[in-house]
Amino acid sequence: MKVGLFVPCYVDQFYPQAGIATLELLEKLGVEVEFPERQTCCGQPMANSGFSHLTGDCDELFTESFAGYDYVVAPSGSCVLHLKEHLHSKKNPSAAEDLRGRIYELVEFLTDILQIKSLKARFPHKVGVHQSCHGLRGLHLSQMSELVAPGFSKPEYLLNFVEGIELISLNRKDECCGFGGTFCVAEEAVSSKMGKDRVSDHVQNGAEYITGADLSCLMHMEGILKRQKSGVKVLHIAEILNAGE
Template sequence: MTVGLFIPCYIDQFYPNAAIATLNLLSKLGITVKYPVNQTCCGQPMANSGFEHLTKGCNELFVDNFAEFDYIVSPSGSCVLHIKDHLHSEGHEGKAKSIRKKIYELTEFLTDIVKVEKLEARFPHKVGVHQSCHGQRGLMMSQMTELVAPFYSKPLQLLNMVQDLELINLNRPDECCGFGGTFCVAEEAVSAKMGKDRVADHLNNGAEYITAADMSCLMHMEGILRRQESGVKVIHIAEILNSEG
């Protein structure tokens, strides 16, 4: 199995440790990982802003970089969902369709494809888990609380394998953080209030760290935590799953 590692632009620029942890974690599990050095933005910001017709270059580059791999894995649920739903290529539509079927967010890849049952990881802290909207409602990484259906959570399934980690209970476990990509720019006040509410739920329940499978949501909440001069930190789930304590 050869995996192409897709690292979204904002992780590459601002949170490289999440990318490094993803690579190291996959390698520890015996997976051959390659990183196409010419990759860049997947085009999601443009598409979300109503300019999908301008994403042709991003689409073609993505197909060129990732068509050859057995699987494509990324530490970003929102970017993965964008590729799954929107990647197309005028000249190579067959390759684009194939990519849409074999791209996975990291935790769903570990649970659904690798079927991880044990991790050698230790993280002795109280952790609150934020389930991003794209991951939950798009990739179906966890059950939605408004549905009368059995509970499941792929991120929690993996975090429960980490030694000494204490998961805290949230009052509203699948509430949106308010980031929403360009939404946080167009609706700044609403976005900020939603983020403050999301952060408060974690703080009120004793979190030392907030984790998620979407670094974009964590980036939004990190800004709020810093403005509040809070000691609570954000950390991508890959960093916890790869941690040795």
């Protein structure tokens, strides 16, 4: 199995440690990983802002960079969902269509493809899990609480393998944090209030760390935590799953 590691642009620029943790974790699990150096943005910011006609070059470069891999894995649910649903290529449409079915967010790759049954990791802290909207409602990483159906959470399944961790209970476990990509710019006040509510739920229930599969949401909440001078920190789930043995 050969995996192409896709590191979204905001992860590369602001949270490279999450990309490194993803690489190290996959390699620990025996996966052959390569990082195509020509990769760049997946095009999601333009598409979400109504300019999907400008994402063509991003689509072509992504298809060229990753078409030769068995799977593509990324530490970002929102970018993965965008690619799964919107990746196209005029030069090689069949390659792009095929690639859309082989792109996975890290958590779903670990649970659905590698079918992890154990992990060697240790993180002795109280952790709140943020269920990002793209992962929850798009990739179905967890069950939506409004549905009358058996509950499940792929992130929590993996985190429960981590020695010493304590996953806290939240009052509203799958509420949106308010980031929403360009929504946080277009509707700054609403986005900020939603973020403060989401952070408050974690803080009130004793979280030392907030984790999740989308660093865009974690970045939004981290900004609020810092402005509040809170000691609560955010970490991508890969960093916890890769924490010291």
